[in-house]
Amino acid sequence: MANPSKAKGTAWESLVVGYLRERHNPGAHRNVQMGVKDIGDIDGYYLHALEAKAEKSITLSDYIAQANREAVNAGKPFGCAVVKRRMKGVADGYVVRDVRTDVRLLNRLRDMEEALMDADFDRWFDIDEEHREAA
Incomplete structure (x- = not known):
């Protein structure tokens, strides 16, 4: 090149x-x-x-x-x-x-996590645990 x-x-x-x-x-x-x-x-x-x-x-x-x-x-x-x-x-x-984009992303993450917790708490818990272990 x-x-x-x-x-x-x-x-x-x-x-x-x-x-x-x-x-x-x-x-x-x-x-x-x-x-x-x-x-x-x-x-x-x-x-x-x-x-x-x-x-x-x-x-x-x-x-x-x-x-x-x-x-x-x-x-x-x-x-x-x-x-x-x-x-x-x-x-x-x-x-x-930018902060505007980051806040929109975190709001979406929060809302999706809350929805999953409401729909299937055990699944949310397993995913949460998996990602905490990976950190």
Whole structure:
């Protein structure tokens, strides 16, 4: 690849996809760029349009604005950026979203947990216990 910055970004996207496939969603994949109607760099991060960033100068406001636009284009309720941390691997990178998006996400999580608790408390308890053990 002639552009070293593009190669670095592509490598980061591929690492993020590999991490997601192993730990979150085996169907995660890099998206084809769509220009003005871009839908994010990676599909398969549940409910999110994901923008992967591996840049020397980090500009969170630009990343979040882009992720939020691309979430709309992708028909996803949430946008986020996965930002590479210098000299670290994927697990040590940062998932970034604005407070508005984070509150909407947590409200949805809260409401869904309450609904599951009402519908099937034993199932909710088992899932809760499983995730507490994984932390």
